[in-house]
Amino acid sequence: MTRWWCIWPLLLAVALFGGPACGDDDDDAADEAVGESLDDDEGPTWDAIAEFPVGYTHHLIKADPAPDNPVTGTATPDQYNWVSLFRFRPQEDIDAGEPAPPVDAVVIFMPGFAAGATQLFELARQIVVASEGRIEVWVPDRRHNWLEDQFGMDLAEERRDPWIAYSYYYLGEEVEGHKFKDPNAFNEETAFVAEWGLDTIMHDLRAVVRHVPGPYRATNVFLAGDSRGVAFAQAFAAYEFEDGRLGCEDLAGLILWDGGQRFLYGLDEESYRQSRFLIRSGVLPRTFSLEAKDYFFMETFAMATTEGFAADASNPYYGPDGFFPDRGPFQDVLNVLTRGNDVRLTNEAVFGMILDSDTMVVPQYAAHMGKLGGGELGLDPLGMYPAEEGATYTWRRWDELEVPELIDSQKLAKLIYAGPSNFIDPYYASRLDLDMTAAQYFETEGTWAHNYFHFFSSRVDVPVFAVSSLLYTFSPLMDEYRQAIAPVRGTTGPRTDDEFHHVLRPEWSHLDALLVEPAFNPVVPALVKWIDRWKTGQVQITPMIDAD
Numbered sequence: 001m002t003r004w005w006c007i008w009p010l011l012l013a014v015a016l017f018g019g020p021a022c023g024d025d026d027d028d029a030a031d032e033a034v035g036e037s038l039d040d041d042e043g044p045t046w047d048a049i050a051e052f053p054v055g056y057t058h059h060l061i062k063a064d065p066a067p068d069n070p071v072t073g074t075a076t077p078d079q080y081n082w083v084s085l086f087r088f089r090p091q092e093d094i095d096a097g098e099p100a101p102p103v104d105a106v107v108i109f110m111p112g113f114a115a116g117a118t119q120l121f122e123l124a125r126q127i128v129v130a131s132e133g134r135i136e137v138w139v140p141d142r143r144h145n146w147l148e149d150q151f152g153m154d155l156a157e158e159r160r161d162p163w164i165a166y167s168y169y170y171l172g173e174e175v176e177g178h179k180f181k182d183p184n185a186f187n188e189e190t191a192f193v194a195e196w197g198l199d200t201i202m203h204d205l206r207a208v209v210r211h212v213p214g215p216y217r218a219t220n221v222f223l224a225g226d227s228r229g230v231a232f233a234q235a236f237a238a239y240e241f242e243d244g245r246l247g248c249e250d251l252a253g254l255i256l257w258d259g260g261q262r263f264l265y266g267l268d269e270e271s272y273r274q275s276r277f278l279i280r281s282g283v284l285p286r287t288f289s290l291e292a293k294d295y296f297f298m299e300t301f302a303m304a305t306t307e308g309f310a311a312d313a314s315n316p317y318y319g320p321d322g323f324f325p326d327r328g329p330f331q332d333v334l335n336v337l338t339r340g341n342d343v344r345l346t347n348e349a350v351f352g353m354i355l356d357s358d359t360m361v362v363p364q365y366a367a368h369m370g371k372l373g374g375g376e377l378g379l380d381p382l383g384m385y386p387a388e389e390g391a392t393y394t395w396r397r398w399d400e401l402e403v404p405e406l407i408d409s410q411k412l413a414k415l416i417y418a419g420p421s422n423f424i425d426p427y428y429a430s431r432l433d434l435d436m437t438a439a440q441y442f443e444t445e446g447t448w449a450h451n452y453f454h455f456f457s458s459r460v461d462v463p464v465f466a467v468s469s470l471l472y473t474f475s476p477l478m479d480e481y482r483q484a485i486a487p488v489r490g491t492t493g494p495r496t497d498d499e500f501h502h503v504l505r506p507e508w509s510h511l512d513a514l515l516v517e518p519a520f521n522p523v524v525p526a527l528v529k530w531i532d533r534w535k536t537g538q539v540q541i542t543p544m545i546d547a548d
Helices: 008-013 024-032 091-096 117-130 143-147 151-159 162-170 188-195 198-209 214-220 228-238 269-281 292-305 328-337 347-355 409-417 430-439 477-484 523-534
Strands: 054-062 082-090 105-110 135-140 221-226 253-257 370-373 377-380 383-386 392-397 464-469 500-505
Touching (some): 054 091, 054 117, 054 198, 082 091, 082 117, 082 143, 082 198, 105 117, 105 198, 105 228, 105 253, 117 409, 117 523, 135 198, 143 198, 151 292, 162 292, 188 269, 188 430, 198 221, 198 228, 198 430, 214 221, 221 228, 269 430, 292 328, 292 347, 292 409, 328 347, 347 370, 347 392, 370 383, 392 409, 464 523, 477 500, 500 523
Parallel strands (some): 105 135, 105 221, 221 253, 253 464, 464 500
Antiparallel strands (some): 054 082, 082 135, 377 383
16 A cells, blocks of 8 residues: 555645746746736846845744643743744854844744744745845744754764764664654653643744844834744734733734635534643644654655765765665655656656656645656656656756756755754644634634634734735635734725735745745745835844854
8 A cells, every 4th residue: 555644744744835837928927916016116136136145043032931731740841942043144244243233124934834944944045135135034943843853964964974864763773872862742751742832832933023122023023924834923913912912013014925824624612622631641642743754754865865965976875866775755655656667766856756746746735846857758647757667767957947947956955954953843733733723713802712812813903915826826815814904003994905915926836935946036026125115214133042
């Protein structure tokens, strides 16, 4: 039996990772979708922006302690009561040290479902570049990322040897005195995770927002979210804290990047209380992880796929054209994607087949990042497949095609494995998803959910910039949200297109929306123009605690 669960959690976990390649005609039509109200003056364009390096620094922000688990009495260890945050800005500002120069705005970008901060790194860089350094982007991890054992990945990256990570995570071998620590979702070691629900995440996010000096939050802080991160941003804006202030009172605007809150089933109070008790007691799993080693295998394989990564140039296992000796959880799916044909696939061809729109059968999630090469291709209702028996298939990248596609497969591979955070969050808390379901559309007054959360979407009065890929283009979510929230502060009546600016990109997949190359991305410059319209003055950011 094909173990589809082995690959779909990987794909869905990558922010719930499509359509034609981006040719000239598609570009013209798609550019119109950015919106006339943002195209009536010139503003920043990629061609006009001088190349300059962007870097990030890794910081910690102290958060409120999470509540103790009332069933087990277990408290969250203090080392987890911190927010890990990545701060993107011009490299020259980082090199110059503190105090940092003032900036026009800070964009705080929340990752999506089961996603780590790394997933937003490329988008964060593009925003800083498009603003010519006038905007900083902060990408926080959620608490769940503290549960990740990064020892094997960090050592493999340092030694430039993916086999270290493979041995550590997938084979379970001891490496330099360490064995993979994979927290059990049911026993005492994760009991405190049962309290990492919506209230805890909202307070963690408030700690990040409040690192910006008070007078400047409502004028210079823009809260963004990708995929399920959109729902977190919407939740924060509508959340009433203990001091009676809504989250939106500390924001200048919301940026909703290809997502939204859309639970389609009801949940009554008794079911909510019972499920919460079962999570707290460990009868239900406290995290969503199936087998964390499968998630780490994807990182390991991405490392093995990366150009120039082999420890030895003669090593046949590593690099884009190498052949890693184990395909792990990918193998059963590859049997389907190859239609059982006897073919050889290089590392990058495997990586491409699993994630690209030509071969992956869910176009809303698949990327546009190249095509198979090296042999004949077949086509059936499931897509393209390698059809030439005995052939060795390689990967033709986005910029090696007559009509360039949207994503650099090498850039994606590096984002999946590199750095102190993860592209995938294998320990996403099930309590958080339960709470999100209970909160529904973040308007709780008059409902049973108001006993547990106070949400007032009807009082959210900040401007909104929304982006929808193919996954959300035909969804009513943004129209529903526009109707649910209040007029922009200081105004009355329905919102104008600038006050709720919705960009449609049906030629993008969900993954494209995060990683599309700048040459095909008019949306980020349009976003910068929109931020310029709604920010006021500049803000000086106080130094942060270094994580290292």
